[in-house]
Amino acid sequence: MSGLARCGLLAALALGVGCAASAETFRGTTYEEPAAAEDFVLSDQHGNPFRLSEHRGKVILLFFGYAMCPDVCPVTLSTWAKVREQLSDRADDVEFVFVTVDPERDTLERLAEHLAVFDESFIGLGGSTEDLDSVYEAYEVYRNKVSFSTSAVGYVMDHTSNMFVIDREGRLRLSFPFDSRADDVITDIRQLLDAP
Amino acid sequence: MRRCGLLAVAALLAACAAPADPPSLGLVVEDAWSRPAPSGGVGVVYMRLKNEGTTADRLLTARSPACESVELHRTSRDGDRVTMAPVVEGVELGPGDTLVLEPGGHHLMLFGLRQALAPGDRLDVVLELERRGELTVSSVVR
Numbered sequence: 001m002s003g004l005a006r007c008g009l010l011a012a013l014a015l016g017v018g019c020a021a022s023a024e025t026f027r028g029t030t031y032e033e034p035a036a037a038e039d040f041v042l043s044d045q046h047g048n049p050f051r052l053s054e055h056r057g058k059v060i061l062l063f064f065g066y067a068m069c070p071d072v073c074p075v076t077l078s079t080w081a082k083v084r085e086q087l088s089d090r091a092d093d094v095e096f097v098f099v100t101v102d103p104e105r106d107t108l109e110r111l112a113e114h115l116a117v118f119d120e121s122f123i124g125l126g127g128s129t130e131d132l133d134s135v136y137e138a139y140e141v142y143r144n145k146v147s148f149s150t151s152a153v154g155y156v157m158d159h160t161s162n163m164f165v166i167d168r169e170g171r172l173r174l175s176f177p178f179d180s181r182a183d184d185v186i187t188d189i190r191q192l193l194d195a196p
Numbered sequence: 197m198r199r200c201g202l203l204a205v206a207a208l209l210a211a212c213a214a215p216a217d218p219p220s221l222g223l224v225v226e227d228a229w230s231r232p233a234p235s236g237g238v239g240v241v242y243m244r245l246k247n248e249g250t251t252a253d254r255l256l257t258a259r260s261p262a263c264e265s266v267e268l269h270r271t272s273r274d275g276d277r278v279t280m281a282p283v284v285e286g287v288e289l290g291p292g293d294t295l296v297l298e299p300g301g302h303h304l305m306l307f308g309l310r311q312a313l314a315p316g317d318r319l320d321v322v323l324e325l326e327r328r329g330e331l332t333v334s335s336v337v338r
Contacts, residue, residue: 070238070239117232117312118232153269153282161278
């Protein structure tokens with residue numbers, strides 16, 4: 001083996017070792033310094049309190065949307081349904097949490113009807129304006145009401161459309177655009193579930 | 197003889213002045229689909245609408261027996277923020293153009309669904325076009 005070839009081989013080996021020793025590679029956007037996801041208490045669609053920190057040990061997908069949103073929010077909910085189906089035996093280790101950005105129209109009953117169309121296990125959260133505002137602030141969720149008086153919609157809510165992923169230790173780890181592929185989300189969830 | 201010729205030319209001119217395309221001529225709808233939705237809630241219809249005819253047209257709005265009203269809307273994104281707005285002026289569809297109604301873009305929004313939409317269901321949607329008039333499309337829920 002020539003000196004050059006030996007150097008190349010060593011470099012390739014070093015690269016391989018380096019890759020094997022590196023941290024997980026995620027398809028979603030990672031937070032450089034994962035911090036504890038801000039805790040909150042809201043009401044689920046059945047009227048029961050939902051405290052985020054009580055769900056440690058599970059991977060949590062968190063999305064902020066509203067039932068009157070026919071286009072973007074259902075993209076994420078449909079993706080979630082695929083993710084849950086394809087996770088099969090790991091599905092119960094993941095929770096899918098949808099927080100309303102339109103408490104004016106989204107009663108808990110309405111959230112229940114809306115989410116049941118996609119998957120009965122999805123959790124819909126509402127609450128007082130004050131409680132919701134503090135959650136929006138903690139997760140830097142943008143929301144803005146825009147009125148259309150001549151449309152049957154009345155008003156729409158412009159809103160942050162990324163979904164957030166919280167790991168089993170309760171740290172905010174990843175975010176995905178609303179139209180991400182289910183495969184990408186599943187791959188990252190599996191990594192988080194399998195992490196020691 | 198000359199009179200016959202004039203009549204023929206007049207007839208031809210009249211034909212040209214009349215709407216060139218009868219309803220739906222040259223308009224091809226592909227892959228019309230909807231998402232599941234609860235009764236009384238809002239729904240959506242997506243499709244590809246191709247104008248393979250020789251005349252421009254404009255999709256103005258639509259209606260459906262499956263719901264109380266239908267509006268043409270458009271979603272836009274700005275970074276991770278999304279916004280949605282009615283498209284009251286409709287969308288131009290020139291010869292050779294394809295209007296794609298798709299998630300995250302233009303779509304038909306259904307208000308007041310008369311019954312829940314479940315996978316496998318079908319619903320009729322009547323597109324209202326400026327020149328060609330009405331075109332009925334069958335959308336499948338999936």
